[in-house]
Amino acid sequence: MHDGVGAPDTHLTNADLAPTGTRTWGWFDYVSLWMSNIHSVGGYVTMGSLFAMGLPVVDVFIALIAAIIIVQVLCNLVARPSQISGAPYPVMARMAFGVHGALVPAFIRGIISVAWYGIQTWLASNAVVVLLLHQWPGLMFWAHADSHGFAGLSALGWGAFIILWIVQALVFWRGMDVIRHFVDWAGPVIYIVMIGLDIWLLWHAGWRNFSFDIPGVTHHAISARIMGMINAIALVVSYFAPIALNFGDFSRYGISMSAIRRGNFWGLPVNFMGFSLLTLVTIVLTQPVFGRIILDPVETVAQIDSPVAVVVGVLTFVMATAGINIAANFVSAAFDFSNLAPHRISWRCGGMMAAAGAVVMTPWNLYARPELIHLTLDVLATFIGPLIAILLTDYYIVRRSVMDVNALYRRQSNLPYWYHNGINPVAILVMVVAVIAGSAVVFMPALKPIHNMSLFIGGGIAAILYGLLMRR
Numbered sequence: 001m002h003d004g005v006g007a008p009d010t011h012l013t014n015a016d017l018a019p020t021g022t023r024t025w026g027w028f029d030y031v032s033l034w035m036s037n038i039h040s041v042g043g044y045v046t047m048g049s050l051f052a053m054g055l056p057v058v059d060v061f062i063a064l065i066a067a068i069i070i071v072q073v074l075c076n077l078v079a080r081p082s083q084i085s086g087a088p089y090p091v092m093a094r095m096a097f098g099v100h101g102a103l104v105p106a107f108i109r110g111i112i113s114v115a116w117y118g119i120q121t122w123l124a125s126n127a128v129v130v131l132l133l134h135q136w137p138g139l140m141f142w143a144h145a146d147s148h149g150f151a152g153l154s155a156l157g158w159g160a161f162i163i164l165w166i167v168q169a170l171v172f173w174r175g176m177d178v179i180r181h182f183v184d185w186a187g188p189v190i191y192i193v194m195i196g197l198d199i200w201l202l203w204h205a206g207w208r209n210f211s212f213d214i215p216g217v218t219h220h221a222i223s224a225r226i227m228g229m230i231n232a233i234a235l236v237v238s239y240f241a242p243i244a245l246n247f248g249d250f251s252r253y254g255i256s257m258s259a260i261r262r263g264n265f266w267g268l269p270v271n272f273m274g275f276s277l278l279t280l281v282t283i284v285l286t287q288p289v290f291g292r293i294i295l296d297p298v299e300t301v302a303q304i305d306s307p308v309a310v311v312v313g314v315l316t317f318v319m320a321t322a323g324i325n326i327a328a329n330f331v332s333a334a335f336d337f338s339n340l341a342p343h344r345i346s347w348r349c350g351g352m353m354a355a356a357g358a359v360v361m362t363p364w365n366l367y368a369r370p371e372l373i374h375l376t377l378d379v380l381a382t383f384i385g386p387l388i389a390i391l392l393t394d395y396y397i398v399r400r401s402v403m404d405v406n407a408l409y410r411r412q413s414n415l416p417y418w419y420h421n422g423i424n425p426v427a428i429l430v431m432v433v434a435v436i437a438g439s440a441v442v443f444m445p446a447l448k449p450i451h452n453m454s455l456f457i458g459g460g461i462a463a464i465l466y467g468l469l470m471r472r
Contacts, residue, residue: 014343019252022253024180027266029180034264035320040325041297041321044297059225064273070237071241072264072265074392079261080257089248095399095403097424097427097428098419099417101428103340104431112384114357116329117358120322120329127321130298132156143156152362164322169351183324189316190320193312194282201300204289231452238381238452238454241381241455242328329354337350379454382442386431386438426466430466434459434462438455
């Protein structure tokens with residue numbers, strides 16, 4: 001590290017982007033962060049879509065275990081540079097892309113966060129709509145998008161979406177410490193609701209009608225089953241990839257790397273498999289109880305004949321979804337947009353820019369059906385994979401974990417991370433090539449069998465190219 005190189009450049013930093021002086025996140029805070037992420041409506045729906053792919057349940061669980069271990073490893077690797085420096089992702093990206101070039105990946109990540117923020121807000125607002133219709137069926141008149149709607153969303157849907165939009169903005173505005181406390185209770189409480197829901201379903205179905213067999217599962221050849229598991233692994237990793245890329249935004253507040261690793265262990269493989277099992281039990285029990293498979297947990301809760309249970313269950317899912325939405329998407333997008341002009345855009349201002357963008361994206365058109373869910377995950381993964389690969393390759397392989405924190409905040413040609421006028425052309429070129437390759441995997445008909453692999457293929461190409469070119 002270089003000392004005595006002058007004050008940080010005001011065009012590269014502000015109070016939010018500077019290394020944090022507050023380290024208050026312990027291991028349970030990270031467990032709660034993962035609980036909110038996994039226990040959200042989006043997490044349930046995504047896992048439910050895997051069980052509906054037609055694969056045997058054993059295959060799905062093998063894929064889930066493999067995928068979540070990959071996510072755990074990625075998060076631990078991403079966590080270290082930010083935990084050491086106390087800086088968020090947009091600043092860390094300056095190591096590879098240059099102090100000016102980092103604007104590109106940070107902006108791309110900001111757009112991805114906005115998309116996810118909108119999707120999670122819409123999923124949570126859907127739960128509110130279900131609750132309102134359950135309590136006041138007369139509102140059904142306003143729930144039809146064709147006759148009373150705009151941009152594909154009904155008037156009632158718009159109302160619920162805006163309400164959630166405002167609530168999340170108010171929590172975000174209070175700052176990171178309030179967000180941490182909100183997430184600490186929002187995630188764990190879902191277990192109470194899920195266990196209660198499964199007991200209710202099992203009581204109505206009876207033990208004789210309980211089976212882990214899902215209708216529609218067919219017996220495939222070994223090669224087809226292996227390919228199905230690989231695609232399932234890719235989809236799960238793609239779902240968690242945004243928060244893996246963003247994880248430095250949270251690890252910067254960690255009291256130690258050991259606390260972060262411990263929290264990631266209990267929050268990812270242990271918690272994830274527990275919730276996946278509860279999700280599977282819930283899904284298979286909807287068949288004997290309601291006569292059909294229901295993948296949406298809110299719709300399942302709404303079938304309960306107790307108004308109090310419906311209100312408690314739906315609102316719990318809403319709060320868990322809002323918790324991870326604020327932490328993983330609102331916070332990260334705020335850092336990214338603040339990074340565009342730190343001297344003019346504060347963290348809170350960046351967050352409100354992200355919130356406004358989430359409305360414009362009409363997220364209900366991105367995550368409405370299983371095929372759209374998978375396409376959205378694949379498209380976002382084409383960008384996330386290369387960004388993660390370049391960050392990790394630069395820090396661990398090219399620089400061998402050596403970092404100059406002072407140089408990250410200064411525009412001086414004699415310091416690291418300046419490159420050519422503050423931009424590393426190698427990182428930009430590699431990112432473009434890898435994104436094009438990942439996009440080809442997603443959209444070329446000839447590559448359909450591997451279209452869920454865009455994150456791994458794009459990320460692998462980026463890691464190899466960046467490592468080779470930077471060594472030269």
